Amino acid sequence: ADGVAYLRRTQLAEGSxxxxxxxxxxxxxWSALCALNAAGVDHQDPVIRKAAAWLLSTQNDDGGWGEDARSYRLDYSGYETAPTTASQTAWALLGLMAAGEVGHPAVARGVEYLIATQTQKGLWDEQRFTATGFPRVFYLRYHGYAKFFPLWALARYRNLRSTNTRVVGVGM
Known part of the structure; x- marks a missing residue:
């Protein structure tokens, strides 16, 4: 209960x-939506609806998601869009699925983006920094991010669609 109350308190005005x-x-x-889902918060709860709407509003034209490190500015004035990355697309998809949105057309577009950009080796090339060391000081590129997060999102999508459920459980 304390964790859910904390997430309700710390959600930003636009929903993120x-x-x-x-x-x-x-x-x-994505992290907050997964926690709310695990805590059993109803998908129709306003905190989840607002977060899902925010994620949907930040989708890039190519179907994926991307965010620039400038969003860590001290004078933050809003989300900073960036070219799509596989890992950030996966985070958005996992968040939307945790919010019960597996059937939303934006989720299908994100999945299509991941499938279309997968290399012959079954992985994704990702050149942008998608992790933080210390915000505003240095950023990281964990090479595993572009491997396991997209695979996780695709597996979860397949499993939810094949079982005709909107409820995310433990695991894939």
Whole structure:
């Protein structure tokens, strides 16, 4: 109950949450939505609806999601869009699925983006920094992010669609 209350208190006005290990509001919002889902908060709860609407509003034209490190500015004035990355697309998809949105057309577009950009080796090339060392000081590129997060999102999408459910459980 304390964790849910904390998330309700710290959600930003536009619907997102600050992220720490991944870059930034996409990662934070995905993490918060997964926690709310695990805590059993109803998908129709206003805090979840607002977060899902925010994620949907930040989708890039190519179907994916991307966020620039400038979103960590001290004088933050809003989400900073960037070219799409596979890991940030996966975070947005995982967040939307945790919010019960597996059937939303934007989720299908995100999945299509991941499939279309997958290399012959079954992975994704990602050149942008998508992780933080210390915000505003240095940023990181964890090479695993572009491997396991997209695979996780695709597996979750497949599993939810094949079981005709909107409820995300433990695991994939």
């Amino acid at each position: 949450w600050y992220g720490r290990w991944g870059l930034n509001y996409i990662y934070g919002t």
